[in-house]
Amino acid sequence: MAHTAYPQSYYAASANPAPERPPLAGEVETDVCIVGAGYTGLSTAISLLENGFKVTLVEAAKVGFGASGRNGGQIVNSYSRDIDVIERSVGAQQAKLLGDMAFEGGRIIRERIATYNIQCDLKDGGVFAANTSKHLKHLEAQKKLWERYGHTQLELMDAARIREVVASDSYVGGMLDMSGGHIHPLNLALGEAAAVESLGGVIYEQSPAVRIERGANPVVHTPNGRVKAKFVVIAGNAYLGNLVPELAAKSMPCGTQVITTEPLSEALANTLLPQDYCVEDCNYLLDYYRLSGDKRLIFGGGVVYGARDPANIEAIIRPKMLRAFPQLKDVKIDYAWTGNFLLTLSRLPQVGRLGDNIYYSQGCSGHGVTYTHLAGKILGEALRGQAERFDAFANLPHYPFPGGRLLQVPFSAMGAWYYSLRDKLGF
Numbered sequence: 001m002a003h004t005a006y007p008q009s010y011y012a013a014s015a016n017p018a019p020e021r022p023p024l025a026g027e028v029e030t031d032v033c034i035v036g037a038g039y040t041g042l043s044t045a046i047s048l049l050e051n052g053f054k055v056t057l058v059e060a061a062k063v064g065f066g067a068s069g070r071n072g073g074q075i076v077n078s079y080s081r082d083i084d085v086i087e088r089s090v091g092a093q094q095a096k097l098l099g100d101m102a103f104e105g106g107r108i109i110r111e112r113i114a115t116y117n118i119q120c121d122l123k124d125g126g127v128f129a130a131n132t133s134k135h136l137k138h139l140e141a142q143k144k145l146w147e148r149y150g151h152t153q154l155e156l157m158d159a160a161r162i163r164e165v166v167a168s169d170s171y172v173g174g175m176l177d178m179s180g181g182h183i184h185p186l187n188l189a190l191g192e193a194a195a196v197e198s199l200g201g202v203i204y205e206q207s208p209a210v211r212i213e214r215g216a217n218p219v220v221h222t223p224n225g226r227v228k229a230k231f232v233v234i235a236g237n238a239y240l241g242n243l244v245p246e247l248a249a250k251s252m253p254c255g256t257q258v259i260t261t262e263p264l265s266e267a268l269a270n271t272l273l274p275q276d277y278c279v280e281d282c283n284y285l286l287d288y289y290r291l292s293g294d295k296r297l298i299f300g301g302g303v304v305y306g307a308r309d310p311a312n313i314e315a316i317i318r319p320k321m322l323r324a325f326p327q328l329k330d331v332k333i334d335y336a337w338t339g340n341f342l343l344t345l346s347r348l349p350q351v352g353r354l355g356d357n358i359y360y361s362q363g364c365s366g367h368g369v370t371y372t373h374l375a376g377k378i379l380g381e382a383l384r385g386q387a388e389r390f391d392a393f394a395n396l397p398h399y400p401f402p403g404g405r406l407l408q409v410p411f412s413a414m415g416a417w418y419y420s421l422r423d424k425l426g427f
């Protein structure tokens with residue numbers, strides 16, 4: 001069987017050592033079989049194992065092979081659509097439950113890092129940078145909204161204040177969230193995988209689920225083995241393909257690209273981001289960046305369709321980086337890679353159950369580092385019979401993509417064009 005390796009990213013090059021995890025061969029029995037070892041799968045596994053379940057994960061490639069090992073590393077709170085949209089969609093009572101949980105994912109990440117001693121360069125502090133006065137007004141409204149749900153640690157910044165934390169002339173202000181922050185995302189996933197194994201969970205790598213037999217006792221088939229389980233959790237997100245057609249029909253994989261500079265001098269790094277906060281701007285097709293543990297600038301941007309080879313990625317993302325930081329014009333790019341996140345039409349995550357015993361969470365539409373950790377916890381609660389918080393997510397409406405799978409790519413390209421125009425014209 002083909003061995004699928006990590007993409008050639010900065011994260012793969014600086015990953016902490018991890019054990020070889022052989023593929024599944026033969027039959028095993030378990031309480032819960034989880035398909036996919038990204039944050040959703042790993043977080044669910046930890047929640048279940050901490051509560052006495054027997055857990056088996058099957059991963060098509062390697063731990064953190066998907067978005068969880070390739071992302072910008074930004075701990076961004078709340079969801080890709082904000083709580084006011086949720087209020088309008090599901091009413092105040094449901095919105096209250098979801099609003100209360102909007103900052104929980106970041107706390108779960110920090111608890112896991114502390115409990116399992118995960119070395120992943122955790123830094124506190126995340127900035128939302130406003131490119132226009134309209135963005136700044138939106139941030140003011142967002143601050144008030146989040147404060148209504150008890151999240152009060154936010155600081156609005158004017159043009160002079162944001163210049164103290166980001167050495168760029170691109171912004172008219174911003175908002176600082178000290179409960180945001182950043183991590184080395186692959187090392188977080190690898191540390192969580194080690195936590196799973198320390199609790200007795202088993203992870204099989206290079207073991208794609210190729211078929212799921214549904215029914216009272218579901219069975220997950222891989223090329224050379226099968227897992228008989230009481231429950232299955234689908235956590236394949238944008239890399240799931242068509243394994244579960246119901247899930248494919250209502251979501252769309254999208255690519256976003258990241259570049260990483262050579263290590264910067266201490267002096268240059270300290271002038272760019274003196275407090276070492278991470279930054280994302282407020283455009284729909286947003287730029288996001290931060291310093292790595294060894295003082296490189298990791299810069300991701302937009303949603304670009306079809307750009308796959310590293311030279312192409314550098315050509316697209318480097319100009320965005322130089323717009324924010326012209327002072328980096330002579331700096332070399334050491335790494336460039338792409339990864340997929342899963343977009344839903346509402347931009348809210350899709351959580352639910354197929355039949356009695358197959359659970360899923362997918363489609364956090366770009367902001368998934370915190371949400372996936374929360375998702376793991378609420379999936380764990382649901383399997384233990386406490387479904388109130390699970391139901392709050394499950395009751396959010398799910399929409400199919402118009403025209404189904406065939407039309408998804410043109411639709412997404414059209415959407416990207418529309419939103420980039422919206423960003424450029426500021427409407």
Ligand SMILES: Cc1cc2nc3c(=O)[nH]c(=O)nc-3n(C[C@H](O)[C@H](O)[C@H](O)COP(=O)(O)OP(=O)(O)OC[C@H]3O[C@@H](n4cnc5c(N)ncnc54)[C@H](O)[C@@H]3O)c2cc1C
Nearest residue numbers: 036038039040060066067068071072074209236339368369
């Ligand atoms: C380039 C990039 C930058 C991003 N930056 C940020 C950021 O800075 N902050 C933020 O909050 N969010 C960010 N995101 C989003 C965030 O990374 C994702 O939302 C999150 O990691 C999704 O986690 P997941 O576990 O659901 O999916 P993934 O991490 O994609 O994991 C899914 C796993 O399932 C496996 N799999 C799929 N199908 C099968 C199968 N049939 N059998 C077995 N295994 C299977 C895959 O191999 C994969 O390992 C970014 C995403 C990308 C791509």
